[in-house]
Amino acid sequence: MKLAADDVARSLRASWQLMARGAEALDELELTRSGFWRSFVALLPLTLPAVIALLAALRLHAGLPNSAGLFTSPGLALAVLGATVSSILAVPALLFALEPQLVHRPRFTTFVIAWNWAGIISVALVAVPATVFAIGWSTPGLALMQTLAFIAIVLRLRYCVARAAFGAESGLAAPVLLASLVADYAILRMFGFLVV
Numbered sequence: 001m002k003l004a005a006d007d008v009a010r011s012l013r014a015s016w017q018l019m020a021r022g023a024e025a026l027d028e029l030e031l032t033r034s035g036f037w038r039s040f041v042a043l044l045p046l047t048l049p050a051v052i053a054l055l056a057a058l059r060l061h062a063g064l065p066n067s068a069g070l071f072t073s074p075g076l077a078l079a080v081l082g083a084t085v086s087s088i089l090a091v092p093a094l095l096f097a098l099e100p101q102l103v104h105r106p107r108f109t110t111f112v113i114a115w116n117w118a119g120i121i122s123v124a125l126v127a128v129p130a131t132v133f134a135i136g137w138s139t140p141g142l143a144l145m146q147t148l149a150f151i152a153i154v155l156r157l158r159y160c161v162a163r164a165a166f167g168a169e170s171g172l173a174a175p176v177l178l179a180s181l182v183a184d185y186a187i188l189r190m191f192g193f194l195v196v
Contacts, residue, residue: 039116050127057130088119111165
């Protein structure tokens with residue numbers, strides 16, 4: 001299954017526009033079976049640059065020099081990759097686990113497609129302050145504040161994806177957002193990035 005640059009750009013743009021245009025931005029996504037699988041195929045290659053930036057920042061924060069190579073600590077590299085991909089896939093998997101019949105509903109397919117593309121955007125947003133920190137342009141405190149600001153945008157994007165896919169009348173946007181927060185917390189704890 002090929003990923004064409006035009007399709008990737010259109011899908012990322014449509015996911016971002018869900019915040020401003022709501023459900024009408026869904027028309028720009030490929031809401032087909034192949035579009036569903038293409039949104040999964042896109043996850044790894046499109047999140048990899050962000051994973052590298054996050055890894056570099058975490059290595060610096062842990063006191064590991066990046067000059068020795070980013071992958072000299074393979075456990076940390078795998079944990080960052082695992083946590084990143086898990087944070088995108090967790091909510092659709094949770095919804096499927098709670099209600100297996102959702103897979104047969106078009107709105108769920110729409111949600112997964114939009115969620116996956118928005119997840120790629122979300123990872124890229126969180127990687128911005130990590131990159132700035134990793135190249136030495138910010139302090140750990142400033143990087144934390146910048147990360148929190150970008151997380152606010154990510155939460156807004158997640159809410160808008162759920163609202164557009166399931167419909168405003170369903171009332172599912174807020175519970176999906178809450179589930180994503182709980183899932184992110186659990187994933188960060190599971191991979192050892194949070195001790196609280």
